[in-house]
Structure formats: C-alpha cells, structure tokens
Amino acid sequence: MVTMTRTVVLAAPSEQSSDVTRVAVSTVIFTLRRDPAQENPVIALPLVRRTRDPYEGLWALPGGWLDQDESLDDAAARTLAETTGIAPSYLEQLYAFGAVDRSPTRVISIVYWALVRPDEIPSHEAVPAYDAENVTWVDAAHLPPLAFDHTEIVDYALWRLRNKAGYSRIAHGLLPDEFTLAELREVYESILGRRLDPANFRRQVDNSETLIPTDRFRTGSHRPARLYRYNQDVELADRGPLIARP
Amino acid sequence: MVTMTRTVVLAAPSEQSSDVTRVAVSTVIFTLRRDPAQENPVIALPLVRRTRDPYEGLWALPGGWLDQDESLDDAAARTLAETTGIAPSYLEQLYAFGAVDRSPTRVISIVYWALVRPDEIPSHEAVPAYDAENVTWVDAAHLPPLAFDHTEIVDYALWRLRNKAGYSRIAHGLLPDEFTLAELREVYESILGRRLDPANFRRQVDNSETLIPTDRFRTGSHRPARLYRYNQDVELADRGPLIARP
Known part of the structure; x- marks a missing residue:
C-alpha cells in the first residue's frame, strides 16, 4: 500500500522561505567615458541604488528576479532595460555566482555583460521609468561600496574584459x-x-x-x-x- | 493600517510545484581515449543513465540538484564524484543553461567541465557506489540520444574546447x-x-x-x-x- 502524506506549509507572501534557492540575473555594462581630468577615457558602468533590504541604500548592478516563463537571456535584457533603459544588441553570459553566503537568503545570480558605445546609452528623457536619483555611472577603477558580492563580480568582468581584449574583436563594442x-x-x-x-x-x-x-x-x-x-x-x-x- | 495576508500552500513532498525554479548542476568531463580502429585518440566523455522520469532510460551528463548549503562548485564536484567517482583537481564553470522548455519543470542547470588524463579516471572497483550498467564513456563525436538539452551542452563544451585550445594551456589537462x-x-x-x-x-x-x-x-x-x-x-x-x- 502506498501512503501519501501531505504537508501544510504556511507562508506569508512578504516572507522569504529560508529553504528555497532563488535565481536572479545581474548585468555589467561597460562603456568608455571621457573624464576632463584624465587624458584617456575611463571604463565606466551603471549602478542602481537599492531601495529595500538587504543592503538598502547601497549601489548594486542592474538586475532582478528571473520570471518563471522567461529565459535567462530575456531576464537579463528585461531587468537592464527596466532600470537603466539600456538595450544592447547583444548580452553575453559572464558567470553564475552562487556562494552560500552571498545574500541573506540563498540566491544564485546569473551575470550577463555587454560593452556599449556612448551613443547607445539612452538619454534620461527617453526612459519612462528612469529614476535619475537612483541610477549612476561610475569609473570601474573607483567603485563605491556595492551590495552583495557585486564588487567581486565587477572585478571578474574587468578581468575578462582585459583578457578578451587580446584575442577577440571585443574592443569593437566600444568603437x-x-x-x-x-x-x-x-x-x-x-x-x-x-x-x-x-x-x-x-x-x-x-x-x-x-x-x-x-x-x-x-x-x-x-x-x-x-x-x-x-x-x-x-x-x-x-x-x-x-x-x-x- | 497594514494588513498582512497569510497564504496556505498545500504541497505533497513528492510533487514538484510548477511555479518553482530549481537549480541543478551538470558536468562535462573530456578525456582522450584510444580506439583501435582509429589512428588518433578520440575525445570521450562519461554519461549516466537516468533511472527515473523525465527521460528515464536515456543517457545524461553526470549531475544533480544543488543543495541549499553548498556552493555551485561543491555541488558539481559532489554529484560528479557520486555518479562516476571522478574527482578532477579543477572544475571550471562552463555556462548556465536556462531555456524555459529545457525540462518539464523549470530547471536552471549550471554546467561545469574539466579535462582529465586517462590515469585520473578511477577504476570501477575504487568507486563504492559505481554502477557499471548505468555509467558509460562515449566518443564525443558520436553521441547517443541524450536527455534534456544535454546534446546542446556537449556541443557547446566541444566548441569551447576547440576554441580554448588556441590560446591557453588547456591541452595540458590531457597530457x-x-x-x-x-x-x-x-x-x-x-x-x-x-x-x-x-x-x-x-x-x-x-x-x-x-x-x-x-x-x-x-x-x-x-x-x-x-x-x-x-x-x-x-x-x-x-x-x-x-x-x-x-
């Protein structure tokens, strides 16, 4: 005889169950920015300010949760466009970050990246939901404190950029x-x-x-x-x- | 006034809720195998037979579910060792596969890969849980039908192998x-x-x-x-x- 036990789980929608692994996407967008104080342009990337816990108030990479019915690629493009209005012709998967302690709850982040030319960055006025106060572009060599393991993620993306510059057309994305x-x-x-x-x-x-x-x-x-x-x-x-x- | 609603979720342990995204790991292990019929050795990889649905009876890459308290790297090493006994000194993350329809339920697979020399492959006798009937090594150029999108995953790993051979010491892993x-x-x-x-x-x-x-x-x-x-x-x-x- 087969016995089927049924478990009753009580959960409030605002609570995150501690035994669930969730999947998020984040995006590293590199561009070249002229800085009057420096002769050469610098590598810059957009950050989005977190408006809720954890790390409320800190800067983080653009991103969000994977929807049940969208691919990883689509989720990366969607969350990037929603927060920054940037829509690169091509987003490349960079790496999946999954350290157990990278977030208070268990979150696997699939990180994408792209290089965009300055003319591919939309003006604030063209992005309906753009929140000028909570989006900023920073010099990749001088990052502010970032939420989660996002400093490590940017460092890894910079390493890949330097590495890839040697054997591919990657610099083309910035020209x-x-x-x-x-x-x-x-x-x-x-x-x-x-x-x-x-x-x-x-x-x-x-x-x-x-x-x-x-x-x-x-x-x-x-x-x-x-x-x-x-x-x-x-x-x-x-x-x-x-x-x-x- | 803040109203907190509580939702009652009924779930049987054996059922997979359709609105949950789960994270799995899989591994592509390449080695060189001498085939008496061919002058040069061939690239070979281990497969594990699925013993339950979906795709029961088909061959698949070694792998399994990510545990709540282990990193992606650890999960890849653990599931590979459990099924095949292989314990490479280094597993590299290859790619995260997340197409919506790649499995009957929503599963994101983080795929790792490694090159091993023939002498790094343990003999069957040395692997306690080794199931000789359900583990096989196949020529990467002549794959049997594989479960899920695993054919696509192997093809991608082969592309990376050919690509990487040109600019890194990767061939060293086979010598x-x-x-x-x-x-x-x-x-x-x-x-x-x-x-x-x-x-x-x-x-x-x-x-x-x-x-x-x-x-x-x-x-x-x-x-x-x-x-x-x-x-x-x-x-x-x-x-x-x-x-x-x-």
Whole structure:
C-alpha cells in the first residue's frame, strides 16, 4: 500500500522561505567615458541604488528576479532595460555566482555583460521609468561600496574584459564602425590600464589582418588620420555556437 | 493600517510545484581515449543513465540538484564524484543553461567541465557506489540520444574546447607532465578534428615559448623523441581571478 502524506506549509507572501534557492540575473555594462581630468577615457558602468533590504541604500548592478516563463537571456535584457533603459544588441553570459553566503537568503545570480558605445546609452528623457536619483555611472577603477558580492563580480568582468581584449574583436563594442588607429589604441589603453607604444601597436594591428583601411580620413586639429573598420571575414572567438539559436 | 495576508500552500513532498525554479548542476568531463580502429585518440566523455522520469532510460551528463548549503562548485564536484567517482583537481564553470522548455519543470542547470588524463579516471572497483550498467564513456563525436538539452551542452563544451585550445594551456589537462611534441600535436589534432603539419606545429610551439625542453627522451620503437614540459612562468588565460579565492 502506498501512503501519501501531505504537508501544510504556511507562508506569508512578504516572507522569504529560508529553504528555497532563488535565481536572479545581474548585468555589467561597460562603456568608455571621457573624464576632463584624465587624458584617456575611463571604463565606466551603471549602478542602481537599492531601495529595500538587504543592503538598502547601497549601489548594486542592474538586475532582478528571473520570471518563471522567461529565459535567462530575456531576464537579463528585461531587468537592464527596466532600470537603466539600456538595450544592447547583444548580452553575453559572464558567470553564475552562487556562494552560500552571498545574500541573506540563498540566491544564485546569473551575470550577463555587454560593452556599449556612448551613443547607445539612452538619454534620461527617453526612459519612462528612469529614476535619475537612483541610477549612476561610475569609473570601474573607483567603485563605491556595492551590495552583495557585486564588487567581486565587477572585478571578474574587468578581468575578462582585459583578457578578451587580446584575442577577440571585443574592443569593437566600444568603437563606432570606423575609427582611427589612435582611437583603437586608446580603447586598448583604457581596458588594459597602461600605455601602448604607437609604433608597436600599429605593427601588431597590421600583422593581425583584423582591420581594413578605408579611403576616409578623420580631420581636425591634428593631421588627417586614416579611418579603419573591422574585417568581418576574420573568424575570431567572439560569440560561439549558442548565439546561432533563433 | 497594514494588513498582512497569510497564504496556505498545500504541497505533497513528492510533487514538484510548477511555479518553482530549481537549480541543478551538470558536468562535462573530456578525456582522450584510444580506439583501435582509429589512428588518433578520440575525445570521450562519461554519461549516466537516468533511472527515473523525465527521460528515464536515456543517457545524461553526470549531475544533480544543488543543495541549499553548498556552493555551485561543491555541488558539481559532489554529484560528479557520486555518479562516476571522478574527482578532477579543477572544475571550471562552463555556462548556465536556462531555456524555459529545457525540462518539464523549470530547471536552471549550471554546467561545469574539466579535462582529465586517462590515469585520473578511477577504476570501477575504487568507486563504492559505481554502477557499471548505468555509467558509460562515449566518443564525443558520436553521441547517443541524450536527455534534456544535454546534446546542446556537449556541443557547446566541444566548441569551447576547440576554441580554448588556441590560446591557453588547456591541452595540458590531457597530457602527462612530460610529453613529446608528437604527443602534444596528437592532442591538438583530436581536439580540432584535423591533421596538423608536424613542421609547422613544431615552429609554432617554438615561437610561443610555452614549452621547456627537458634532457629526457621517449624511447621505443621509433627514434628517441625529446620530452617537453609546460613553462609555468608564461601567464596564459587559464583560470582567472575567481580561482584565487580560498
């Protein structure tokens, strides 16, 4: 004979049961920001102020809970758009953070990241729910205290950015379609946090065959500089097979 | 006045509530296996037969549910050891899979992977709970039908393996500490699925400065071949800052 026992669970909606693991998504968005005090642009990212416990009042990465009927990718895009209005063409999964003590209740956070050009950041006026007081952009090298393990998450994203800059087109995400070699070098210098020799940089780029020179030039206060674009034919380790899915 | 409503939830322990998202871990373990019918070794991985629904009877990646009080890394190591007895020195997080329809109930799977040398695979006798009938090793290029989205997961892991072979010491995970250039080339050929020109391969390896020649030679039926080891001083993009944590 099979006996079926039924358990009665009492739960108030506002309470979080301590024996449930919940899944959240967070997003690290990097862009380049000009700082008048510094010659090179700095890597900047958006933060959202927490308006409830835990860590009420502290800054955190944009994010939120995974809905029951949405994919991880969709949840990352939705929560990012809701809080900041940013809608990158592509969000890449970065890492799943799941330390037992990273939150007062058990929360697994799947973190996504993207690089956006300054012109891809919507103006405040264009974002209906934008809350200027509770969204800020900060220099990634000078973070304020962050909620949860978000400082560790940003540090990991910066490490991946520096690492990936060496073997992929990733710097392209921070540049317009056409750019000068000096502009490209500046992006790498911002990512790597150090100066690169212009002649060596030009030689490396020439050898890599990843850039195509155009017939156009950037003119201005300096002597005209040739504009380049990325060679889309060169297959680099950018996105992988998961992207091919519809 | 604040009104607190309390909700009564009825749940039988054996039933899975449909509005709960659960977190699981799975593991892809690659090794090299000699197949008498093929000149080069093949990439092989262990599978575990499912003994209950869904997909009862089908093969699946080793894995299981995340416990409330264990980290993602610990859960991956525990479930792998429980089912196969394999205990790699290092499991790397591969990707979080979270499509809404990947399982009858909502399950997010955090997938880990590792490369192991054949001598790191324990003999059946050494694994107390080993179930020889329900564990098998298969050629990654010829998978049987797998449960859930596990075929997609293995394909993604193979893509990462091929990709990573180009810029890191990853092939080292499949080799003993000292090896000949022919053995190293064979590993790359197995991973990439194509032949490499021996002279070109030797030149590339020499230029990369990642190998240190030893004074020892492999002797046997061919002429003696020098043994090499990896240069641990060359910093490659292997593991990243998350590993530095205690």
